[in-house]
Amino acid sequence: MKNKLIIKSKNIVRTFYSGKIETPVLKGVDFSAKEGEFVSIMGRSGAGKSTLIFQLSLLDVPNEGEIIVDGVNILKLSKNEKTKFRREEMGYVFQDYALVPELTALENVALPLLMQGHSTAHAYKKSKEILIELGFDIQINNLPSQLSGGEQQRVSIGRAIVHKPKILFADEPTANLDATSARVVIDLLKKLNKEGQTIIMVTHEEEYGKETNRIVEVIDGEIPEISKIKTKNPKPSVGQRKRIVKKKVSKTKSKIKKPVINKLKVSVKKKKVVKVMKKK
Amino acid sequence: MIDTTSIKVGWFLGIRQLKRSSLWSTVLIIVIMTLTFLNLVVVSGLLVGLIEGAVSAAKDRYTGDLIISTLEEKDFIENSREVVSILESIPGVETVSPRYIASGVLQSNYKERTNFNNDIEEAAAIIAGIDPTKENRVTGIESTLVDGEYLEDGDFDQVVIGALMLSEYLPIDSPGFVVLDGVEIGSEIRLRIGDITREVTVKGIVRSKVDEIDRRLFMVDSQLRAMIDRDDFNVGEISVIINTDEISTERVKEILIANGIDKVAKVQTSIDAQPKFLQDIKRTFSLLGTIISSIGLVVATITVFIVIFINAITRRKYIGIMKGIGISANAIEFSYVVQSLIYAVVGSIAGVLMVYLLLIPYFASHPINFPFSDGILVAPLGITMFRLVLLIITTMLAGYIPARIIVGKNTLDSILGRK
Numbered sequence: 033m034k035n036k037l038i039i040k041s042k043n044i045v046r047t048f049y050s051g052k053i054e055t056p057v058l059k060g061v062d063f064s065a066k067e068g069e070f071v072s073i074m075g076r077s078g079a080g081k082s083t084l085i086f087q088l089s090l091l092d093v094p095n096e097g098e099i100i101v102d103g104v105n106i107l108k109l110s111k112n113e114k115t116k117f118r119r120e121e122m123g124y125v126f127q128d129y130a131l132v133p134e135l136t137a138l139e140n141v142a143l144p145l146l147m148q149g150h151s152t153a154h155a156y157k158k159s160k161e162i163l164i165e166l167g168f169d170i171q172i173n174n175l176p177s178q179l180s181g182g183e184q185q186r187v188s189i190g191r192a193i194v195h196k197p198k199i200l201f202a203d204e205p206t207a208n209l210d211a212t213s214a215r216v217v218i219d220l221l222k223k224l225n226k227e228g229q230t231i232i233m234v235t236h237e238e239e240y241g242k243e244t245n246r247i248v249e250v251i252d253g254e255i256p257e258i259s260k261i262k263t264k265n266p267k268p269s270v271g272q273r274k275r276i277v278k279k280k281v282s283k284t285k286s287k288i289k290k291p292v293i294n295k296l297k298v299s300v301k302k303k304k305v306v307k308v309m310k311k312k
Numbered sequence: 313m314i315d316t317t318s319i320k321v322g323w324f325l326g327i328r329q330l331k332r333s334s335l336w337s338t339v340l341i342i343v344i345m346t347l348t349f350l351n352l353v354v355v356s357g358l359l360v361g362l363i364e365g366a367v368s369a370a371k372d373r374y375t376g377d378l379i380i381s382t383l384e385e386k387d388f389i390e391n392s393r394e395v396v397s398i399l400e401s402i403p404g405v406e407t408v409s410p411r412y413i414a415s416g417v418l419q420s421n422y423k424e425r426t427n428f429n430n431d432i433e434e435a436a437a438i439i440a441g442i443d444p445t446k447e448n449r450v451t452g453i454e455s456t457l458v459d460g461e462y463l464e465d466g467d468f469d470q471v472v473i474g475a476l477m478l479s480e481y482l483p484i485d486s487p488g489f490v491v492l493d494g495v496e497i498g499s500e501i502r503l504r505i506g507d508i509t510r511e512v513t514v515k516g517i518v519r520s521k522v523d524e525i526d527r528r529l530f531m532v533d534s535q536l537r538a539m540i541d542r543d544d545f546n547v548g549e550i551s552v553i554i555n556t557d558e559i560s561t562e563r564v565k566e567i568l569i570a571n572g573i574d575k576v577a578k579v580q581t582s583i584d585a586q587p588k589f590l591q592d593i594k595r596t597f598s599l600l601g602t603i604i605s606s607i608g609l610v611v612a613t614i615t616v617f618i619v620i621f622i623n624a625i626t627r628r629k630y631i632g633i634m635k636g637i638g639i640s641a642n643a644i645e646f647s648y649v650v651q652s653l654i655y656a657v658v659g660s661i662a663g664v665l666m667v668y669l670l671l672i673p674y675f676a677s678h679p680i681n682f683p684f685s686d687g688i689l690v691a692p693l694g695i696t697m698f699r700l701v702l703l704i705i706t707t708m709l710a711g712y713i714p715a716r717i718i719v720g721k722n723t724l725d726s727i728l729g730r731k
Binding site for chain 1: 317325333629635636638640643723
C-alpha cells in the first residue's frame with residue numbers, strides 16, 4: 033500500500049425523491065482510500081453503504097459533493113467520459129455476479145477489453161490467462177448457467193480486473209455464496225490486493241471485513257470519524273459506540289425541531305434509535 | 313455517431329444473443345419476416361399479375377409483337393400485299409398473319425324455331441378471314457380451342473367461333489350483350505355480311521380470354537374474301553412476330569414508318585395497342601397492392617418492435633450491468649439492431665428464394681383462372697429489391713427504437729431493477 037490517495041470524496045449527499053417524499057441516504061460523506069488499499073465498507077442494512085459505493089464507482093451521481101479519482105474530479109466528466117472512465121479505470125464485482133447470460137465465461141471476461149478496442153484474439157488471450165489464474169480450466173467456454181455460484185463470482189472478478197483497473201469495487205461479493213465459495217472469493221480479493229490492486233468492498237459480514245486493511249462503517253448515511261477502523265486495531269469500545277449513537281440521536285432531535293416534510297418517517301427513525309440505545 | 317469499436321462489440325453481443333437464444337423463437341420471427349416479405353411482394357404482384365396476364369394474353373393471342381391495323385376512316389389497309397412483303401423482308405421478322413376483317417351478323421335458331429313469329433337469335437360479330445397456318449404460328453389460336461377442331465386451309469363452310477359469342481360460355485342475360493343460345497360443335501349458323509348470307513358449320517370454339525378474339529368468328533381467308541368481294545387482297549389487320557434478339561420491335565416500327573406504311577395503316581407495338589384502361593387498372597391494382605402490403609409491413613414492424621422490446625426489457629438488468637462496466641450505449645443498441653437485421657435479411661432471402669424459385673414458376677405454369685385473364689405473379693427484380701431494402705430498414709428501426717428506450721434508462725435503476 034502506498035501513501036498516494038487514489039480516491040477521495042468530500043461531503044457526498046445523496047437523497048432520493050419520490051413525489052414529495054424525500055429520503056436522504058447519504059448525508060455528507062467523506063471517504064478516501066489509498067492506492068493499493070483494501071477497504072471494506074460495512075454497516076447495517078439501509079445504512080447507505082451500497083449507495084456510497086455506487087457514488088464512488090460512478091454508477092450513480094450524488095446530489096452534492098465531489099469525488100476525485102487519481103486526480104480527476106469524476107463528477108465533472110461528461111456522460112461519455114464517465115462511461116470511458118468506468119471502462120478503463122474501474123472494475124466491478126456485483127453481489128449476484130451479473131454475468132451476461134449469453135456469453136461464455138471467456139467472452140464475459142473479454143468484454144471490457146473488446147470495448148477498449150483490443151482485438152478479439154488479444155482479448156481472448158488475456159481473458160484466458162486471467163481465468164486460468166482464477167483457477168478455471170475447461171469451464172472457460174461454459175455459459176454462466178453452467179457454472180456454480182462461486183465460479184460465476186470468480187468469472188465476475190476476472191471481468192473486473194482483466195483491464196487492470198485503478199480501483200476494484202465489490203458490492204457484497206460473498207452475499208450469495210456458501211461459506212466455502214465465499215472464502216475462495218475473499219482469498220482471491222486478498223491476493224489481488226497483495227499484488228497491488230486497490231479494492232473497495234461493501235460487506236455486511238464482519239468476518240470478511242476484518243481481513244481487509246480498513247473497515248469504514250456507514251451509520252445512517254454518515255461515516256463518523258470513529259468508524260474508520262483499522263482492522264489491526266481493536267474494535268471501538270462500547271463507550272465509543274455509545275458516543276457515536278448519542279451524536280446521531282442529538283442530530284436526529286435537531287432535525288425534528290425543523291419543519292420537515294416527512295414527519296412520520298423521522299419519528300419512526302427516532303423510535304428506532306432509542307431502541308438501539310436501549311439494546312446497547 | 314457510432315464508432316467502430318461499438319459496432320464491433322454490438323455485433324459480438326448481437327450474434328451471441330441470437331446464437332444462444334431459443335431456436336424456435338428465432339425461427340418464428342424469421343418466418344414472420346418471410347411472410348411479411350411475401351405479403352409485400354406477392355399481394356401486389358398477383359394483383360398486377362391479373363392485368364399483366366391480360367396484357368400478355370393480348371400480345372400472345374392477338375397483336376403479336378406488332379400490329380398493323382386500318383386507319384380510322386378506312387375498312388382495309390391499302391396495298392396490303394406490299395406491306396406484307398416489306399415486313400417479310402425485314403430481318404428478324406419471324407411470322408406475319410394478315411387477317412381480312414368484316415362486320416357481320418350471326419343467326420342461330422332459325423332452323424329449330426317452331427313459331428315463325430318468334431325472333432331469330434342474332435348477334436353481331438367481327439368476322440376474321442385468316443390463313444389458318446400463319447394465324448396459328450402468330451397467335452397459337454389452336455391451343456385456345458375449348459371444343460372442336462381448328463380450321464384447315466381447305467375448309468369451305470366451316471368456322472371457329474369465339475366463346476364470348478355463345479351463352480354456354482357467357483351465361484349473362486343483358487339486352488346490350490347478345491349471345492347465341494344452343495350453339496355447339498356441328499351446329500349450323502347463318503352468317504350475314506351486308507347482303508350476303510351464308511350458312512356455315514361450327515367446327516371449333518376458342519376461348520383466349522382476349523375479348524378481340526373471343527368475340528370473333530374465324531373462317532378461311534379465301535372464303536371471307538369471296539363473301540366481301542375483296543379481290544384486291546387488302547386485309548384489315550396484320551399481326552407480326554419478331555425475333556427481338558435480332559431486332560427490336562421499335563426498330564421494325566421505325567422501318568415501316570420510314571417506308572410510309574403509317575400513311576396507309578396504324579402501326580403499333582403490342583404496348584401501344586394496349587387499351588388505356590388496362591394501364592389504369594394496373595396502376596390502381598398496384599396502388600391497392602401497395603396499401604395492403606404496407607399494412608403487412610406495419611404489422612411486421614410492430615411484431616419486431618414487441619419482440620425486441622420484450623427481449624430488451626427482460627434483459628434490462630444485464631443492459632445496466634453492461635453499461636456499468638463501460639460498454640457504450642451505442643454498442644448495446646447496435647447489438648439489437650444486428651439481431652433485427654439478421655431476422656430481416658434471413659427472412660427476406662427466404663422470401664426472395666420462394667418468390668423466384670417457387671411462386672413465379674408455379675403461377676407461370678398454373679395461372680390463376682380469372683374470367684378476363686390468366687393471373688400470373690409479377691415481381692420485377694428492381695421493385696422486389698426495393699421492397700426488400702424497405703423491409704430491412706423498417707425492421708432495423710423496429711429493433712433500434714425499443715433498444716434505445718431500454719438502454720436510455722438509468723444505469724443503476726436497471727441494475728437494481730428499480731422502475
